[in-house]
Structures are given as structure tokens and as C-alpha cells.
Amino acid sequence: MKLKIIIPAVIMCITAFSCGDKNKNSYSSPETSKESPTFSSFEDIDEVKKPSDSRTVLENNFKDVPDVDKGPVLSISNTTAKAGEIAEITVSVEGADLNWNNSGIHLTYPDVLKCVYQENDDKFLKYKVGIASEFNTGVVAMEWKKENNPPEELVKQNLGTSFFTVMFKGNDGQDGEIITLYLEIPEDAESGTVYPLDFYYRDSDMFINTQNDKSFEKYAFTHTKAGSITVE
Numbered sequence: 418m419k420l421k422i423i424i425p426a427v428i429m430c431i432t433a434f435s436c437g438d439k440n441k442n443s444y445s446s447p448e449t450s451k452e453s454p455t456f457s458s459f460e461d462i463d464e465v466k467k468p469s470d471s472r473t474v475l476e477n478n479f480k481d482v483p484d485v486d487k488g489p490v491l492s493i494s495n496t497t498a499k500a501g502e503i504a505e506i507t508v509s510v511e512g513a514d515l516n517w518n519n520s521g522i523h524l525t526y527p528d529v530l531k532c533v534y535q536e537n538d539d540k541f542l543k544y545k546v547g548i549a550s551e552f553n554t555g556v557v558a559m560e561w562k563k564e565n566n567p568p569e570e571l572v573k574q575n576l577g578t579s580f581f582t583v584m585f586k587g588n589d590g591q592d593g594e595i596i597t598l599y600l601e602i603p604e605d606a607e608s609g610t611v612y613p614l615d616f617y618y619r620d621s622d623m624f625i626n627t628q629n630d631k632s633f634e635k636y637a638f639t640h641t642k643a644g645s646i647t648v649e
Contacts, residue, residue, distance in 0.1 A: 478620050479635040488636025489513035489624060493524065493614045493644030500606040503533055504646045506614060507597045508581075510549055510590075510624075513637075517590035518627045521582045523561075523617035526600060528577040530612060530646070532560045533599035542579060547594025555584040558598060571617075578617050588626050606648045615643040 489512045498504035508522065533543045542558040550556065558581040561567045571578060581596055602612075616638075624637040 474620055475618050475638060479631065479639075482631040482635045485632045485636055487512060488633050488640070489517065490640050490642065491522070491616065491624065491637055492642035493616070495645050495647070497647045497649050498602050499649045500602055500608075501604040502602055504530075504600050504602055505597050506600055506644070506646070507547065507594050509547070509594045510637075511592050513590060513624075513626075513633075514592040515590070516588050516626050516633075517585075517624060518588050519582070519584050519623060519625050520590070520595070521580070521621065521623045523578050523580050523619060523622060524598070524614060525571065525576045525578045525617040526614050526646075527612050528575050529603050529606075530577065530600040532577070532579060533601060542581075543599050544581065545597040546583070547596065549591045549593040549595045550583045551591065552585060552589040553583050554586050555582070556596070557582050558596065600646065602646065602648060608648055610648040612646040612648075613643060614645055616641045 489510050492509050492511075494505070494507040494509070496504055496506065506524070506526075508524070510517070535541050535543045540559065542560060544556065544558045546553060546556060558579065561578045561580060563572070567578060579598060581598070583590070583595060618638055622638070624634050626633060
């Protein structure tokens with residue numbers, strides 16, 4: 418019964434997070450171009466510039482929050498897949514074992530990569546929870562579709578974005594893999610192509626514990642680690 422109550426609430430929240438136009442900023446995305454961003458090496462990915470507006474939003478949200486020496490580190494996997502295959506994209510956390518309660522996180526990727534949806538569903542993404550989400554009370558994953566007016570900055574840069582939330586009754590979130598999502602590689606993708614994957618920050622995003630420790634949350638969003646898909 419609790420799950421039935423929680424899920425509708427999560428859906429309402431995720432709609433506000435993903436489809437609103439309160440902020441049009443990204444935490445990480447390549448510079449504007451007419452082509453979807455792909456790279457030929459990890460060195461190229463390292464050269465991707467973080468948009469200044471995103472940094473500004475992040476800094477403003479946490480400007481009065483004290484820094485801490487350690488905290489949760491969110492990361493996206495580096496994975497491989499062949500052209501036309503489905504790549505598994507896993508988001509993990511370390512440094513927050515049994516100390517986080519709720520998450521709302523956006524991811525970005527080149528829009529030539531197509532999201533994989535649940536069977537007979539055009540709204541919710543297919544996902545698999547990992548050990549970090551073992552005790553969850555609700556999980557939802559959705560794509561921010563173009564008809565729902567994603568940030569213009571992302572559209573211009575040919576970037577897609579997805580959102581997921583994982584919730585718990587208390588601080589039951591563990592370290593390890595949080596969630597795995599799935600992206601389809603284009604049939605004509607060339608071997609060696611590297612598609613960058615990254616976190617995308619909005620001021621409605623969250624990674625919190627029941628203590629609402631803002632330093633904990635600040636550390637999480639200022640120490641993220643990007644990932645990639647390399648075409649075999």
C-alpha cells in the first residue's frame with residue numbers, strides 16, 4: 418500500500434523536475450554545435466567545457482553551505498557496446514553508505530542515443546536497480562522528451578537528458594550501483610566513437626539524507642564523475 422501511495426507522488430515530482438522551465442542550465446555539456454557530440458578519445462572528453470551558467474546555478478544554490486572534506490561521490494560508468502546494440506549506463510555512489518534518503522538526478526548524452534523504455538510503455542524508462550537501491554520504496558526513470566521543452570542549451574547542442582529518482586523510508590541508501598539505464602547505439606556508429614555521459618544539474622535536483630545535510634548534498638553535486646560509451 419505504501420508503494421502505491423509513493424509512486425504517484427514521485428511521478429508528480431519527476432514531472433516538475435524534468436519538464437519545467439524554471440531553469441535552463443546544464444552541469445556538463447559540450448559547446449554548441451550542429452552535430453551530436455561524439456569523441457574519438459577520452460582526451461577529447463576531458464576537453465569538454467562545463468557551461469558557466471550551470472556552475473553559477475550550482476554555486477548560488479550552495480554558496481552559504483560549508484565545504485566538507487569528504488562525502489558522496491556520484492559516478493557514471495564507462496562502458497562499451499557495438500553499433501546497433503543496447504548499452505548499459507550505470508550510476509553509482511560511494512561515501513554515502515546507509516546515509517542517503519532521496520535522489521533526483523539528471524543525466525545527459527548525445528541525442529543520437531535512444532532511450533530504451535519499459536515494455537509496452539512510452540513514458541517510463543527501462544531500468545535495473547543495484548545494491549545501493551536495494552531497500553528503496555520507489556523508483557522512477559523518465560526521458561525529458563523534446564515535446565516537453567527541455568532546456569534550449571541542450572537542444573542546440575543535440576543533447577538528450579533523462580531523469581531518475583530513488584527514494585527510501587529512512588537513510589537506507591547504500592554505496593554501490595544505484596541504477597542502470599539503457600541507451601541504443603546507432604546502427605551506423607563507427608568503431609572507436611566515444612559518446613560522453615554526464616550529470617546535468619538543475620536547482621530542483623537532490624541527493625539528500627534525513628538530516629537534510631546541505632554540505633553532504635553539496636559534496637555530491639560538486640564531485641561527480643562523468644562516464645562514456647565507446648563503440649567497439
